[in-house]
Structure formats: structure tokens, C-alpha cells
Amino acid sequence: MTERTLTPILDVRNVCKSFGKVYALEDVSLKIFPSEIVGVVGENGAGKTTLMKSLVGIHVPEKGEWYDKGVKAAFPKDPKDAAKKGISIVYQERGVVPSLQVYQFLFLGNEEKYVGAFGLQIPRMKKAAQEIIDEFHIKCDIEDFMFELPLSTQKMVEIARAVVNIRLEQNKQDADSVIILDEPTAPLNIEERHELLNEIVRLKANCSFVFVTHIMQEVMEYMDRVIVLRDGRQVGEYDMATNKVTENELVRMILGKDIDGQEKIQRIPSRVDNSETVLSSKELSKRGSYYNISFDLSKGECLGVLGSAGSGKSELIETIAGINGYDEGDLLIRGKSTKNHELPYARLKKGVGYFSGEIANELFYDWPITKNISILNIEKIVTKIFHFLNFKTEKTLAADISKQLRIKTPNVNITVSSLSGGNKQKVTVGKWLEKKPDILLLEDPTIGIDVGAREDIYETILNMKEQGISMILVSDDPKEYSALCDRVLMMQQGKAQKIISKEELKEVLQT
């Protein structure tokens, strides 16, 4: 292909944007040519989101030039103006209206284009929608409700909607469009992820993409070009076709330093005490989710439960956490039978904690770090008499944790909503670090955070394991299993296949 000689669809140069005295973007330039996928990578807080928001008119940069086919033009004022210039964005989450049908959702906000003398011209809308669904090869019916579709298909409809938006705004069927995708794969599991990415590659014929992601594998396999941001500056640009860059080089560029984390993690010993079984599952079954699952968990061991979506791994870990019940079998904690439908607070009293990487389930956004850490450890901060809260102990506790985990914050009274993604995640790990349950259930512990913070969190988890805490891990990232687990239970369609050792896992992952 000879796109390089073509004029770029999007051409911005030397964009600067500051918030107060801090530069969020400094001299960042970006060109997007027709039919390409450009990855934008960087740590949390590197300026990716600010750049994207500047492109669609949510932020207006202080400096910078915008060229429209070589002619200098103004930056877009708002998302509608951006659509006129051929740029639209698909946000990471909350973009879908679940209660609408596909054709209704496609034209949401543009209904006035389909108004006739007798109100909305539904047949005309449906016809137009069908054409778009066919053009984008989306596997759904135009009358399906959005909530009925798999997440990856929902994303596809969102992408189609962004393109439709641009076309209607420009009133041109063949409008050049750039679609910005902000971490589109974050809520998806492995299969959905590959499906979506393959679809996007196919869509290159219709439009170009700017693709914000934390997942290096996606960059390596699917992007045409990648731009690396660090501290608001553009530190690298690689053409993936001509410039053979390795994953490690890319990570080094993102962090601005070598990752020593890997080695540090491997140096933490695993102290599994096989003589002491802390949790055992005996023929545990939940109809429609998993069947006859049996395993024993030893003290200080991390057992991974590996399987694709629908294998029942999430339901299994939620049963152990007390979020949902089981139908048959028995769950023993320290040799004692548990009641079915015991709630999380009851399981926590028996020493079973559940930690999910979904910070929305873990954090109180309006609360400072102190309260977020102490809510799980309330018994440690009450006074001996009358059980009042001791604010001094609470503060020391939070200060200790944030020092141990290197949480970047001026003080512990900062509300967690103002922290970066990686630091938020550290706060959630921090409260469990203080709690020290006997068994910690981990579900996607590092979802949505960047490489640097991820290594820190692995280190903390492994240190907790070394102190004798047993763990069960469920994740969508296969690398997480090799980093954390001693043994892995393979699941498929609700049934346990076999339990394999760490060494065997490496072979499985390589093939």
C-alpha cells in the first residue's frame, strides 16, 4: 500500500495543553493516514486521554496546529464539530444504551435526519441501518436489543455508530473518518478481544483508527503504527511493518526505564506448605455454570483457574467468595463445612477475602485513601473502650500502606478519585495487604492498569503469598497465571479438565 504518499486525514502538530501549571501535553504531533490503525500507548497519566479529548473537542489545547488537507484550520470546539472534521470517539465504557434496538442506537442523536411528515420514518431508518450492518459485517439483527448482544458486537455497533455520525454530519457517504477507540478491549475476555481486533483490522478499508491500549500484545499483533507518550511528551513512534520493535523495547520506552520487576518477582520464593489444606472443594456444582469441581488449596499456594469465558471460572470464584451459592457438593474452609449462601461478610470472618481488579467494586471514590483502607480493617482502628474510631491510628495505617506500596500521593487524605488508575489499584491491594486474610481470591487483579504499576502489584501479591496467604486466581490475562500461580486448574465448559504445575503451564501457554 502506498498510503504514506497520500495526504493524512488527521494532521495535528505541536499540541500543548496544561492543567494549572502541569503540562498534560507538550508538543505532541499526530498524523493519521487512510486505512491504518495507530496505537497510542503510555502509562496512566502520560497524556493519552488528554490527547484524545483534544482531538474531539472536549479539551481545547492552548497551542498547536490543525491541518485539514494541508490547510491550517481551528481545533474542533465540541464533539459535533469534530464529527464534521471526520473524527469521532468510542469511549471505554458506558457508551451503549442497553434498552435500545440496534437501529435505534445507530441513529441516536441523529433522528432529525429521518423525520418525515408523520414523525420518524422507521422503515427508512431500518433500511439505512441494515446497509450499515452489512457494510461493517456486524453479526446481529437490526431489531436486536443492545443488551442482548455480546460485548464485542456492542463495541462494533458503537464503532459503526461513530462512522454514521461522521457521515451524517458531513452529509457524505464516503467521508474519511478517524475513529478513536479508548481501550476498547478492556472489558472483554480473550476470545472477544481477538474477535473485535480482527473485525477492526477488516474495517480498515472503511476508516482509520486511533487505538488507545495498555495491552502490548494488541500493539504487536494488530497495529500499523504506534505512538508512545510519556509524561505528556511524545517519546517514540514506530512503524510496525518496517521497524521491528520488540515488546520489551516498547515497554522500556513507555516507562522510560528498564523493567526490573520481572526479575524481582521471580526472586520471591514460593513457600507452599502441602501438609496444611486451607480450603477444599468437593464435587462442587452449580447448574449452568460449573460441575463436579474438586481441589485442595494448601497454605501459601496460589491456584489459578484457567479457562475461556463461559468456562465457569468466574462463577466458581464468586461462589467461594460468597457472592453466589452452589447447588451440590461441599466447600470446606480449614476442614470445616460451610453453609451454602453464606454472604461475603461471613466468609471474610472465616478468612476468605475477595479482591477484584474492577476498582468500581472495590473503591469508595469520594473517600480519602485513609477511609478506603480502613473500611476493611475497621476492627484495627477502634478504641478499646466503646469502639470509637481512632483517626490517628487510621492515618498511620494508611500512611504505612501507601509507603509500602509506593502510592504516588502528597498525603493520605486525598480522595481516591483524583489518583491515577495504577495508584487507585494499589489502594485496593493495600487494604487487603493490611487485612491479611487466610485465603485471598483474586479476580483480574491488574485489569486496566499499565505495565509499571502491574509489576508493583504482582510483587505485593507474591509477598503476601510468601507470608503464607493462600490464593485463587482468575484472570483474562494468561501471563498473570505464569507470574503468580503454583498450580493451575484448567476448566472448560464448566468442567475441570486437569490440574497442571507451573512448568506444564508454560508449555501450554507457548503452544
Place this chain on the structure above:
Amino acid sequence: MSLSNNNEKMSIGRFISETVASPTRIPFVVVIAVILIFQLMNPTFLSYQGLVTLVYSMSYFLIAACGLTFVVMMGSFDFSSISVMKFSALLCVLYIDDFGLWIIPITLLCCAIIGFVSGFLVAKLGVPSFMATLGISIVVDGISLLMSKGFLHLMEHEGFRSISTTFIAGIPSVFHWSIAIWVLCAVLAATTPFGRRTYAIGGNARAAVLSGINLDSQRIQVFMLSGLLAGAAGVFYMSQLGGGSVEIGGQMMIPLFASVVAGGTSLRGGTGGPQNTLLGVIIITWIQSGLRMMGTGMETQMVILGLIAIGMSIATTDRNKFRRVIVK
């Protein structure tokens, strides 16, 4: 001269804009404005007699509002507070001859049980608190009507009446009681695990569950506390007024909510607290009494109170947060 004048304007402008930007400062400003406006329109507003009236009107209301605040902090509604208060007042007046002052603990127990039922409906049966407590309020109203048969009943027990009407330091004792209860509630909310758990449920219920909070039990406890305090408000109401029928408290449920919100406890839950509710109660009840002192008609009072309720929720909502949700 003109320069300094200019500066002053600037600082006033900044004060106004800062006040609008920080919802926590608004209740103070409104309280001062209410006092100034009524004092100007009616010089007897802050006279001794006026103050006694104001104190009487706010005290029992403050107790019920404190109970409601805990429920609102938790992100739920309790529409039964006023009905429970009414029920408690009637229970006292009807059975004081049989039980003497023992009627007070009996009444409080009954009201806590009503709170327990609301809590049980919400926590264990999953009925939305809006519907559950609205239903309970109608049931309780019916029982009150059955008990009182719609008649006005007079409280003739002197000991019971003296609980509220003894003057200490020139102020009726009901004020001291209500302030004491308010302080206890504020301490409970701010410095105990119970208070922290209540905020947690209002802030993020799922995170609260995963943090080992027994959601059901905590919710039931909070509804019981609300019932108990509504009951206490009824006891003080009866001992202060010395009589009542099923008509008492007519349209008070919305002003009660308004006073909680006006203080700065958002209906979304997780913020505010009983410590804030005092100012909200002062705003709402003092406006009400101020209008009544000037002889404003009931219909005008209703219009003004409704507008104030809406205005205060606009003023105390943190719209920066709201905007953030919309933009991203």
C-alpha cells in the same frame, strides 16, 4: 476611593462565586439570610417570645430529621418518619393513664419495631425503600386513626408534659433534649464503625459488601434507628403541645426531607450527616415559623416551603461531580 470600592466589589464577587462553588458553605449563608430577612420584616422574630417559638418548632423536628439523615446517608428513603411520629404521640396520649411514664419506653420500642419492619422489607425482601416505607406510613396512619377514632386527645399528665416544657436557662427543656440527641447522632455518624458502615453503603453498596459489611443487618439497624428517633420526636411533640389528633404533622414529610437535604446530605447517599442536619432544620422550621408569626396563610406557606425545598437541593448538589459523570 473608587479603587478600594472596586476591590471590595471584587472580594464580594469572589465570596459569592466561592459560596456557590462550595455546597458546604451555603446552609450557613442561608441561615443568616433567613434570620436577617425575617428580623427586618418582623422585629419580634428574635425577641425572647419569638425565640421560644422558634425553639419549640425546631426541636422535635430536629430529632426526627436526625433519624431520617441516617437513612438518606445510606442512600435509602424513609417516608414513614412523620407517620411514626404521629403514631408515637397518639400512643402516649391514649395509654398514659394505663402505664404512667412507662409509656415512653413502650412507645419507643413500638416505633423501633416499625423501623425494623421497614428495614426487613428493604433488606430481606428487596422492596425499594421508597415503596416499603410509603406503604408502612399508610399502614401506620390507619392504625393511628383506628386508635384515636379521629378525635382530639388532650394530655393531662403533668409529669409527662414537664419533660419538654420545663425552662432551663430560659429555654424550654425540649431544646436541650434535642440538642443532646443531635450531638449523639453526630458522634455516632462520624466516629463509630456504625456510622462509617452507613456512609459506605450509601457511597458504594457493592464495595461495602465486598469489604465485609453485613448489608442486611446494617440496613435494618439504620431503619430501626430512624423509627426510634421518629418515635422520640413524637414523644417530645406530645409533651410539648399537650394534645393532638391524627391530623398532626399534616404535610411535614417533605419539609423533613428538605431539611435533611438543605443541610447537605445528598439523596444519592454517602455524604453529609446529622451534624449538617441542624442547619437544614433551622432553615426549614424557622422559615415556617417566621411565616406563621407574620400570619401568612397556610397555602402561601406551602408554596414557599416547596420552593425552598427545591432551591436548597439545587444549591447543595455538587454539580462538578454531576458534570464529570456526564462528560466522560
